[in-house]
Amino acid sequence: MTSLVRDLINTVHGAGDTSHSVDAHMQKVLDQLAQLHGQAIENLDAAQARVQPSPADAVSALLRAQGRTHSPESLIPSVKSEDRSIPGVNGTLEIRIYTPEGKGPFPVVVYFHGGGWVIADKDTYDAGARGMSESAAAIVVSVDYRRAPEHRFPTAWNDAIAAYDWVTTNALALNGDPERVALAGESAGGNLAVATAIAARNRGTNKAVGVLAIYPVAQTGNTATQSYDDSAHARPLNKAMIAWFLDKLVTSPADKADTRLDLINADLVGLPPVTIINAEIDPLRSDGEMLEMALKEAGVDVTRKVYTGVTHEFFGMAAVVPKAQDAVEFAGAQLKRVFNGAVLADAGHTRAAHAGAQPRARLEPKDPGAARLKAIGYAAKHSFSDLKPFKFERQAARADEIEIDVLFCGVCHSDIHQIKNEWSNTVYPCVPGHEVVGRVTRIGSTVTRHAVGDLVGVGCMIDSCRQCEPCLAGDENYCEGPNSWLATYNGPMIPAAKAPGGKNTYGRDNTFGGYSNVLVVQEDFALKIPANLRPEVAAPILCAGVTTYSPMKHWGVKPGDRVGIIGFGGLGDMAAKIALAMGAEVTLFTTTKEKLAEAGRLGAKAVLESDKQAFEAHEGKFDFILSTIPKKHDINPYIPLLKRDKTLCVVGALEPMEGVNNQIVAFHRKNVAGSLIGSLQDTQEILDFCAQHDIGPDIELIDIDQINEAVKRAIDGEVRFRSVINMASIAPDDPNATVEDSAIFVVE
Ligand SMILES: [Zn+2]
Numbered sequence: 001m002t003s004l005v006r007d008l009i010n011t012v013h014g015a016g017d018t019s020h021s022v023d024a025h026m027q028k029v030l031d032q033l034a035q036l037h038g039q040a041i042e043n044l045d046a047a048q049a050r051v052q053p054s055p056a057d058a059v060s061a062l063l064r065a066q067g068r069t070h071s072p073e074s075l076i077p078s079v080k081s082e083d084r085s086i087p088g089v090n091g092t093l094e095i096r097i098y099t100p101e102g103k104g105p106f107p108v109v110v111y112f113h114g115g116g117w118v119i120a121d122k123d124t125y126d127a128g129a130r131g132m133s134e135s136a137a138a139i140v141v142s143v144d145y146r147r148a149p150e151h152r153f154p155t156a157w158n159d160a161i162a163a164y165d166w167v168t169t170n171a172l173a174l175n176g177d178p179e180r181v182a183l184a185g186e187s188a189g190g191n192l193a194v195a196t197a198i199a200a201r202n203r204g205t206n207k208a209v210g211v212l213a214i215y216p217v218a219q220t221g222n223t224a225t226q227s228y229d230d231s232a233h234a235r236p237l238n239k240a241m242i243a244w245f246l247d248k249l250v251t252s253p254a255d256k257a258d259t260r261l262d263l264i265n266a267d268l269v270g271l272p273p274v275t276i277i278n279a280e281i282d283p284l285r286s287d288g289e290m291l292e293m294a295l296k297e298a299g300v301d302v303t304r305k306v307y308t309g310v311t312h313e314f315f316g317m318a319a320v321v322p323k324a325q326d327a328v329e330f331a332g333a334q335l336k337r338v339f340n341g342a343v344l345a346d347a348g349h350t351r352a353a354h355a356g357a358q359p360r361a362r363l364e365p366k367d368p369g370a371a372r373l374k375a376i377g378y379a380a381k382h383s384f385s386d387l388k389p390f391k392f393e394r395q396a397a398r399a400d401e402i403e404i405d406v407l408f409c410g411v412c413h414s415d416i417h418q419i420k421n422e423w424s425n426t427v428y429p430c431v432p433g434h435e436v437v438g439r440v441t442r443i444g445s446t447v448t449r450h451a452v453g454d455l456v457g458v459g460c461m462i463d464s465c466r467q468c469e470p471c472l473a474g475d476e477n478y479c480e481g482p483n484s485w486l487a488t489y490n491g492p493m494i495p496a497a498k499a500p501g502g503k504n505t506y507g508r509d510n511t512f513g514g515y516s517n518v519l520v521v522q523e524d525f526a527l528k529i530p531a532n533l534r535p536e537v538a539a540p541i542l543c544a545g546v547t548t549y550s551p552m553k554h555w556g557v558k559p560g561d562r563v564g565i566i567g568f569g570g571l572g573d574m575a576a577k578i579a580l581a582m583g584a585e586v587t588l589f590t591t592t593k594e595k596l597a598e599a600g601r602l603g604a605k606a607v608l609e610s611d612k613q614a615f616e617a618h619e620g621k622f623d624f625i626l627s628t629i630p631k632k633h634d635i636n637p638y639i640p641l642l643k644r645d646k647t648l649c650v651v652g653a654l655e656p657m658e659g660v661n662n663q664i665v666a667f668h669r670k671n672v673a674g675s676l677i678g679s680l681q682d683t684q685e686i687l688d689f690c691a692q693h694d695i696g697p698d699i700e701l702i703d704i705d706q707i708n709e710a711v712k713r714a715i716d717g718e719v720r721f722r723s724v725i726n727m728a729s730i731a732p733d734d735p736n737a738t739v740e741d742s743a744i745f746v747v748e
């Protein structure tokens with residue numbers, strides 16, 4: 001499906017983008033660091049690793065080379081610092097206290113440096129802590145907690161709590177305000193900051209008013225994240241170093257599951273506002289994203305900013321990297337915000353109201369007295385978690401609705417986009433599925449289109465406003481009602497938060513889709529499955545079929561036309577079969593050699609995307625081109641292939657695309673267009689058309705417990721075969737199913 005239009009612009013991390021370009025200022029620091037000839041620490045022992053040149057050393061060297069001052073005090077003269085020893089859990093801890101200009105009492109930040117719990121100290125991380133003192137106008141207390149391997153997990157966590165307690169107890173003596181104490185940290189220290197906030201919340205006294213986590217370690221169990229992958233060999237932090245740190249830190253693998261390390265699985269409810277700062281070129285970038293998601297889902301006020309072109313450790317480089325200066329100022333502004341919030345709380349306002357914490361609204365059933373259906377589905381609770389069994393309730397069919405037993409549900413690429421929150425609009429828990437074929441089990445009192453026992457299909461929509469101009473014109477998929485159409489899962493296309501006046505005309509902000517045993521749908525939004533179409537084959541036609549058919553119908557593809565299809569995955573396969581059945585001459589463009597022969601078997605021609613000669617030979621030959629690639633890609637090479645006045649339509653990618661060269665568009669008055677699924681009428685037409693021409697997607701049937709594998713396969717390649725879940729494999733009483741919180745969700 002679909003989801004889409006709403007916050008596409010909001011995407012902060014380029015999914016799948018592995019070509020990061022380095023900021024020019026950042027590059028100078030990296031070059032300088034290389035010239036200091038440090039050894040790769042993963043080949044050293046801890047003592048040797050601790051004396052290797054650090055990024056902070058590179059910044060100093062660069063400043064010297066530029067003839068600039070490099071002493072911390074002269075770089076930020078408004079902040080004074082003083083070193084002290086304080087009592088710890090076992091002996092003393094060394095701290096550095098940074099005090100800004102002014103008369104105080106100041107708010108206080110307890111800060112933990114990075115270094116993987118093994119290397120580095122408050123000197124290495126002086127610049128970031130000092131800068132923060134200035135930008136937040138706060139006292140910053142930087143703590144030298146004990147390090148591994150001499151002191152393994154959880155010594156540093158205990159030291160962090162001891163230091164935090166000392167600061168809250170002694171804040172007044174430091175000219176600080178004990179009511180306004182926040183936690184901050186970089187990298188390993190970012191983890192300590194969040195973990196300490198959790199410990200303080202658990203205890204209920206001296207709670208922190210906010211947390212700043214700069215490229216934190218949020219988990220260590222999963223090193224197959226996107227950033228571990230795309231920044232595996234980044235500098236100054238790489239994947240091998242993190243493994244080396246962990247080896248020194250933990251005593252047994254079980255430590256990694258301890259929620260002090262594994263923050264994303266910790267109980268995060270009730271934490272104060274959290275700000276996360278990430279660097280794009282950093283194996284820990286995805287950790288930041290996962291933590292953001294987990295905090296959001298716990299109802300915590302969280303803000304995350306990703307700085308592009310910079311690496312791990314950039315925060316302390318403000319003297320030479322402007323983006324670091326920006327990050328230090330941003331950190332200061334965020335800290336000031338929580339400190340001000342604490343003031344308001346003291347003045348009798350509620351902090352939550354000030355900070356804008358908005359736990360996701362719970363759903364109210366439209367009719368609390370109505371009967372409910374027990375349902376079981378497979379849900380993702382986070383963008384990074386697998387789909388797992390999940391029990392919930394649906395509101396039973398109202399007068400104009402029908403209930404169906406789900407027989408089959410296709411696995412569409414947009415399910416995956418949505419599970420992974422790649423359109424930044426996913427509502428969790430997320431039960432995907434919008435290629436549903438099922439049997440009607442009950443009908444509402446006014447239903448006329450369907451009878452009990454009918455075989456019906458449900459695509460991306462289960463309702464629309466039915467009053468707007470597009471709806472009245474039969475273009476429900478372009479509904480312009482206040483919440484647009486109601487998606488089969490994930491709720492209205494325009495959620496209340498984005499709708500005029502905060503309205504939600506459907507009365508629900510989440511819907512649960514077809515990866516479940518039962519579904520309830522408005523009768524008009526259930527399509528008839530023709531008798532001679534196998535139900536499992538019909539399922540993907542409800543999305544992949546109509547998504548490719550609708551634009552071909554709209555732009556009038558007719559017998560004899562030359563149609564180009566870009567991409568030969570699930571959508572491309574459907575598009576080719578439909579175009580061929582329409583009598584068109586079809587050429588497929590693919591990156592994969594093996595698919596040339598597959599195209600031939602369908603009766604289509606095929607061209608390798610890399611074949612420049614073939615492209616030249618096809619110039620000005622096509623009546624219509626459909627791009628089915630499910631992510632952003634360059635369409636410029638294809639535009640010259642169109643005839644004058646003809647159209648290239650993109651249906652696979654629902655995200656910002658690179659620019660179009662208007663020279664090639666303008667010269668022959670060509671059109672570049674987009675199209676979103678199709679209307680109810682289009683959907684019924686393509687079901688009937690496929691039955692009539694005996695075509696359909698190539699499918700493989702899977703059981704529901706194979707869904708996570710199927711998702712991985714679809715991500716890994718241009719899978720032409722559509723996975724379709726045989727829903728008979730779901731166990732209505734799965735003992736492993738989770739139930740959402742204490743209250744059961746009612747979604748329909
Ligand atoms: Zn779909």
Ligand SMILES: [Zn+2]
Pocket residue numbers: 464465466467468469470471476478479480481484
């Ligand atoms: Zn409408």
